[in-house]
Amino acid sequence: MSQNNLLPYNTMRMSATTKGIIPIYSEQDVFEVLVEELSPLKIIGGGSNILITKDQDAYILKNEIKGIEVIDEDIDKVLIKVGAGENWHQLVMWAISHDLGGIENLALIPGCVGAAPMQNIGAYGIEQESVFHSLSAINLEAGTTRVFFKEDCKFGYRESIFKNEVKGKYFITHVNYILSKSHELNTKYGAINQKLEDLGITNPSIEDIANAVIEIRQSKLPDPKVIPNTGSFFKNPIVAISILEAIKVEYPEIVSYPVDDEKVKIPAAWLIQHAGYKGIRVGDAGTHKSHALVLVNYGNATGGEMLSFAKTIQEEVESKFGVRLIPEVNIW
Numbered sequence: 001m002s003q004n005n006l007l008p009y010n011t012m013r014m015s016a017t018t019k020g021i022i023p024i025y026s027e028q029d030v031f032e033v034l035v036e037e038l039s040p041l042k043i044i045g046g047g048s049n050i051l052i053t054k055d056q057d058a059y060i061l062k063n064e065i066k067g068i069e070v071i072d073e074d075i076d077k078v079l080i081k082v083g084a085g086e087n088w089h090q091l092v093m094w095a096i097s098h099d100l101g102g103i104e105n106l107a108l109i110p111g112c113v114g115a116a117p118m119q120n121i122g123a124y125g126i127e128q129e130s131v132f133h134s135l136s137a138i139n140l141e142a143g144t145t146r147v148f149f150k151e152d153c154k155f156g157y158r159e160s161i162f163k164n165e166v167k168g169k170y171f172i173t174h175v176n177y178i179l180s181k182s183h184e185l186n187t188k189y190g191a192i193n194q195k196l197e198d199l200g201i202t203n204p205s206i207e208d209i210a211n212a213v214i215e216i217r218q219s220k221l222p223d224p225k226v227i228p229n230t231g232s233f234f235k236n237p238i239v240a241i242s243i244l245e246a247i248k249v250e251y252p253e254i255v256s257y258p259v260d261d262e263k264v265k266i267p268a269a270w271l272i273q274h275a276g277y278k279g280i281r282v283g284d285a286g287t288h289k290s291h292a293l294v295l296v297n298y299g300n301a302t303g304g305e306m307l308s309f310a311k312t313i314q315e316e317v318e319s320k321f322g323v324r325l326i327p328e329v330n331i332w
């Protein structure tokens with residue numbers, strides 16, 4: 001196996017050759033790659049949100065920029081600057097050890113800090129935008145540095161400008177977050193409340209919340225080190241209320257969450273399960289037995305096989321419910 005193969009760098013365990021994998025430890029390293037005029041370029045962090053479907057005719061920049069630094073603070077807030085190659089969960093643990101709140105609900109999300117703004121990571125009632133201040137990024141075409149503030153990033157549900165208008169154009173080098181010294185806990189997700197109750201905790205700390213989230217996630221989600229996967233493969237679709245009403249005729253029990261007066265969010269896992277695709281396996285590509293939204297590589301599935309299985313799910317869900325599922329995962 002060539003050292004330029006992506007196999008060790010992605011949690012779906014896809015094998016793919018590249019023109020080279022270049023570790024990036026600093027902004028200077030990015031500028032040096034640009035001076036050498038290596039192209040095309042692609043960026044990878046923890047490889048936990050990509051499905052690689054073919055060999056990559058590109059140089060892969062592997063983000064290793066480290067460092068967590070307090071750059072400003074007042075009586076109840078702290079502004080931190082984080083190297084984009086820091087592990088996200090380690091950042092959450094760092095915040096808790098410094099008694100800084102705001103990201104405890106996002107414990108155990110795999111991947112690097114630099115990818116967190118990409119899809120505005122979220123879980124258990126919180127998205128990273130709620131603590132986001134700004135980020136620094138290098139334009140890979142112009143070789144210039146730019147700061148993006150919150151309003152520039154166009155954050156949405158698993159969306160940002162980096163997945164759309166400026167896709168592939170910027171290397172995010174640092175992300176700045178505002179964490180709080182006085183904590184406003186978010187336990188509105190029933191599962192967190194239930195877990196705290198089970199543990200007999202009535203006055204939880206941010207550490208208690210993170211521990212509850214970690215326990216829930218470990219009991220629900222397959223560990224990519226054991227069964228390769230990329231977490232939720234599709235986004236939860238946001239649809240017109242009329243579509244929900246049509247589904248309810250046959251399935252009155254379907255769960256939904258209001259988005260605005262005209263739209264609702266439906267769990268993609270429910271749609272996949274009721275299209276008959278929970279725990280299904282075609283060759284080595286499949287859905288997890290207890291989580292229909294998690295596509296897994298049961299052994300030696302290729303990226304092409306995973307993609308074709310994902311397309312079958314999209315078609316089956318669309319033909320049964322009239323809802324098109326959109327991948328959350330980046331297809332390479």
Ligand SMILES: Cc1cc2nc3c(=O)[nH]c(=O)nc-3n(C[C@H](O)[C@H](O)[C@H](O)COP(=O)(O)OP(=O)(O)OC[C@H]3O[C@@H](n4cnc5c(N)ncnc54)[C@H](O)[C@@H]3O)c2cc1C
Nearest residue numbers: 045046047048049110111112114115121122123172230231
């Ligand atoms: C078991 C499991 C559970 C998960 N749970 C959640 C969850 O609860 N919520 C959630 O939101 N996500 C979840 N995910 C998805 C994933 O963890 C996140 O999307 C994470 O932010 C991806 O980080 P990464 O470093 O692995 O990104 P990668 O997979 O390496 O990259 C993802 C995309 O971002 C781009 N990118 C990466 N770094 C940079 C950078 N520095 N500059 C510019 N572009 C960059 C890449 O080119 C690629 O297109 C889960 C994944 C797994 C495997």
